[in-house]
Amino acid sequence: MTDAAWETLSNQAVAVCGVVYFLALISHLVQWTALRKLPVGAEAQAPVAVGAGAPSVVEDTSAHEPDVERRTALFGRLGLLLTVIATAVHLVALVGRGMAADPNRVPWGNMYEFTLSGTFVVSLGYLLLNRRFGLAWMAPIVVGFVVVVLMVDVVWLYDPVAPLSEALYSPWLVIHVVSAVIATGAFTLGGICSVLYLVKERRPARTTGYLARVPEPAALDRISYRMHAFGFPVWTFAVLITGPIWAHQAWSAYWSWDPKEVWAFITWVVYAAYLHARATAGWKGRNAAMLALLGLATLWFNFIGINFFSTTSQHSYAAPAVVEVGQAGVETPASAGGELGQPLGR
Amino acid sequence: MSDPRETQYDKLPAGRRAGELTLRELLRFGWRQITSMRTALVLLLLLALAAVPGSIVPQEGVDALAASRWREDHPRLAPVYEWLGLFDVYGSVWFSAIYLLLMISLVGCIVPRTLVYWRAMRAQPPRAPRNLSRLPDATSYRTDESADEVLARARTVLGRRHRVRKADEGAADGAVSAERGYLREAGNLVFHLSVVVVLVGFAIGGLFGYRGGVILVTGDGFGNTLTSYDDFVPGSLFSPDQLDPFSFTVEDFEVDWLLSGRAAGQARGFSADVRYRETRDAEEERYDLRVNHPLTIGDTDIFLIGHGYAPVVTIRDGEGEIAYNGPTIFLPQDQSLFSFGVIKAPSAEPQEIGLEGVLYPTFGMTEDGDPVNLLGKAVDPLLSVLVHAGDLGMDEGASQSVYVLDKGDTEQVEDEDGKPLRLDMRPGDTVELPDGLGSVTFEGLEDWQRIQISQTPGKLIALGGVVMALVGLLGSLFIRPRRVWVRARQDGDGTLVEVAALDRSGGGDVAPVLEDLVAALRGDERGNQPPETKRDGTS
Incomplete structure (x- = not known):
């Protein structure tokens, strides 16, 4: 296949997986709408069971609302199946993107590609952890999130396949970015749990509808903590180990207070405060969830916001193909010439 | 707290x-x-x-x-x-x-x-609580073995991965206490300590390090002394003895320009062929200096971080003498290396001559007739400068930027129509200046490279600190400290064995641990009644 063919394949795969995610979202919405009026009672386990595909539980409760139960189970399974398919197509889009470049590379060269990868990790993480933590209730939120972010990605962030700028040709691209993407995915899933925690905590007495079927606040809190406890060391690795090593090689300083570095540091500090608060001050629940969401806000601001608000960032790959080398040459000597012009001047 | x-x-x-x-x-x-x-x-x-x-x-x-x-x-x-x-x-x-x-x-x-x-760390695991069955995770079973046998086995089983409390002398306790997961707190302490280590490493870099930059035209040599730098940012405790006595020359510089495809015009594969000597008397060595591949000499790192063009211009004054000759660094204004610069000939007679203008590496015209730079590669370079004559202000002793022309005491040279004289020259072109000022020759183009040279002492300390932080973090997040107790009491029907475990990290599930432990304690003994497990814990 030619590079152009790979690129077309990638673009088509993104469109297809977007549509399939959307169908999965609708399917999950139907599932949860069906349960809207049904009080949580004998079928309290139903959503989990649906997710895990255990029809036996459904049969127990079919006496109450056979229609609703069947529909719920059907659409729940359908939604999960569609999510699996969409995630697979999503992977095809990523691979196609990497193959379309010349030379072939990991598809993390610009914001479009990074967002494509980030959403993939969120979706894959949800699928992998679905069984272990019983995350079926999370389905509509995760799928909805992925659909929205993918849409933003395609509409505003799209960039055609282009060769990487020189500084990006490094094995650290793979290590640094993959760890950042994984941590971003884990923090995002943890953040979703925290949002639900806050919402659920405000209306604890609900017996019908979606909220009533979300796990107890304590369980949400625990899942959220686990996600963050996993994400934080990975983030540390990405931001404070691989980042500086690469920066030292490419930009000659391992830490230069580049805006993106600053915000990655801020995110790190906020999540450190979150873990610290949980470990020592015994913060659980509300305050911890707020901190986690603050961390998530800084994380996503750093990822997308800073590229638009700051033009000085050396991470601004949002700008059209920055050639690090050319750019560095423009600025530094000019300022140097103003202050220390003598050696060259006379 | x-x-x-x-x-x-x-x-x-x-x-x-x-x-x-x-x-x-x-x-x-x-x-x-x-x-x-x-x-x-x-x-x-x-x-x-x-x-x-x-x-x-x-x-x-x-x-x-x-x-x-x-x-x-x-x-x-x-x-x-x-x-x-x-x-x-x-x-x-x-x-x-x-x-x-x-x-x-x-x-x-x-x-x-x-x-x-x-x-x-030095203390023994605490004694078994009086009533083990009151713990959230506890179980018990009956066996025909004697209490001593059970406890001895418990010691061996637990001894593998736990610290076991020494048998209390004289205490008719009949229990084994074991504890594990001491490293969690160690990890925690290591993590906190490592923050200090990182800060120390960072501070050392800031205090004793330096960062300097120099622009070298291909073929120029560089000797590592303070005066060789164009700009130099030392740490507050830096001393000039720290400068390693190396020298290097950029022999050749190559850029791989993409001429087709979507990224046409983009450059990649910057590569500078550097010859260097570690000390004055050392053997000459070669290094291919590229982006992401700094050259390390001793404690010093040398980076290639920029490049551009330096037009070689000869200015002859009104008396036919060469007033200026050589490459002059022009600063890129965008990624296509469209560059701006000034050339000064203060020794020209009868009037000092200053040129100010731009360089198009590949010159082109838009449909409207506006000049445009097409490519960063120097395919068809054009130097376009305005001429100023008069006092360039270079004799006053004050330092002056080489990239700025002081036009306070100069006059712009005009052509016959009274318009500002613009010299548009291609390599090899010579233009005579009016009023007997002399002539300007554009000989050709040379490459320049911006080289960054820095010492960052303490970088390995900082790196070690962060790695330490990560290890400590993993320990403090994922090691689960736990206490386990086994008590055996003989009564009329045989021996009642009680087993209990307590997770001390919060959130750990110890039920499977209990099951495994009971299975190990009972060994191959079969046929007993199943253990009456009591579990009212939420975890």
């Missing part, structure tokens, strides 16, 4: 009002406050908040040009910002205050905790 509100008002000596503290009490109160967990938390969040302005206001140390531009654009705000230290946030008093307080808080926290941990 101690709650400061719990001051014991009732124990105050007579004659003092509530809340009144002696100096000693005040100091102790202050120390408690600063080392409290809540303060640490507040300081952490404050540190995050304090880092924000540095990403919004241009920083002197990161991008001096942007900072000076910002100052010019905001003449009213600039002095206020200056006073607040907003152009150098990460070196400002208030930012330093936050992280120094955080360090004090951290040390004040880890020292006592290390002592506690040291004692805990």
Whole structure:
């Protein structure tokens, strides 16, 4: 296949997986709408069971609302199946993107590609952890999130396949970015749990509808903590180990207070405060969830916001193909010439 | 965490009002406050908040040009910002205050905790509680074996991965206590300690390191002395003896220009063929200096971070003498290396000559007849300059930028029509200047490279510190400390064995641990009644 063919394949795969995610979202919405009026009672386990595909539980409760139960189970399974398919197509889009470049590379060269990868990790993480933590209730939120972010990605962030700028040709691209993407995915899933925690905590007495079927606040809190406890060391690795090593090689300083570095540091500090608060001050629940969401806000601001608000960032790959080398040459000597012009001047 | 509100008002000596503290009490109160967990938390969040302005206001140390531009654009705000230290946030008093307080808080926290941990390490696991079945995770079973046999087996089984309490002499306890997961707290301490290590490494780099830059035209040599640098930013404790006595020459410079495809015009594969000597007498060695591949000589790293063109121009004055000859560095204005520069010939007679203008590496015309640069590669270079004659102000002793022409005492040279004279030259072209000023020859183009040279002592300390932090973090997050007790009591029907476990990290599920332990204790013994498990724990 030619590079152009790979690129077309990638673009088509993104469109297809977007549509399939959307169908999965609708399917999950139907599932949860069906349960809207049904009080949580004998079928309290139903959503989990649906997710895990255990029809036996459904049969127990079919006496109450056979229609609703069947529909719920059907659409729940359908939604999960569609999510699996969409995630697979999503992977095809990523691979196609990497193959379309010349030379072939990991598809993390610009914001479009990074967002494509980030959403993939969120979706894959949800699928992998679905069984272990019983995350079926999370389905509509995760799928909805992925659909929205993918849409933003395609509409505003799209960039055609282009060769990487020189500084990006490094094995650290793979290590640094993959760890950042994984941590971003884990923090995002943890953040979703925290949002639900806050919402659920405000209306604890609900017996019908979606909220009533979300796990107890304590369980949400625990899942959220686990996600963050996993994400934080990975983030540390990405931001404070691989980042500086690469920066030292490419930009000659391992830490230069580049805006993106600053915000990655801020995110790190906020999540450190979150873990610290949980470990020592015994913060659980509300305050911890707020901190986690603050961390998530800084994380996503750093990822997308800073590229638009700051033009000085050396991470601004949002700008059209920055050639690090050319750019560095423009600025530094000019300022140097103003202050220390003598050696060259006379 | 101690709650400061719990001051014991009732124990105050007579004659003092509530809340009144002696100096000693005040100091102790202050120390408690600063080392409290809540303060640490507040300081952490404050540190995050304090880092924000540095990403919004241009920083002197990161991008001096942007900072000076910002100052010019905001003449009213600039002095206020200056006073607040907003152009150098990460070196400002208030930012330093936050992280120094955080360090004090951290040390004040880890020292006592290390002592506690040291004692805990040497202490025996605590005795078994009187009533094991009251613990959230407990189970029991009956067996025909004697209590001693069961306990001996428990010791071997638990001894593999736990620290086991020595048998109490004389105590008719009949129980084994075991504990594991001591490394969690160790990980925690290591993590906190590593923050200090990283800061020390960072500080060493800031104090003793330096960063300097130089622009070299291909073929120029560089000897590592202070005067060779164009710009030089030393740390506050830097001494010139630290400069390694190396020298190098960029023999050749190559850029791989993409001429087709979507990224046409983009450059990649910058490569400088460098010959260097580590000391004056050392053998000459070669290195292929590229982006992402710095050259390391001793403690010094050498980076290729920029490139551009230097037109070679010869200026002859009115008397036919060569007033200037050589490559002049032009600064790129965009990625296509469309460049701006000035050429000065202060020794020209009868009048000093200054040229100011732009370089198109590949010149082209738009449909409207406007000049445009097509490519960064020098395919069809065109030098387009305006001519100024008069006093260039270079004799006054004040230093002057090589990139700026002082036009205060000069006049622009005009052509016959009275328009400013613009010289558009291709390599090899010579243009005679009017009024007998002389002539200008554009000989050709040379490449220049911007080389960054830096020493960052302490970088390995910082790296070691971060790796230590990661290891400590993993330990403190994922090691689960746990206590396990086994008690065996003989009665009329045989032996009642009680087993209980307690997770000390919170959130750990010890039920499977209990099952495994019971299975191991019972060994191959079969046929007993199943254990009556009691589990009312939520986890």
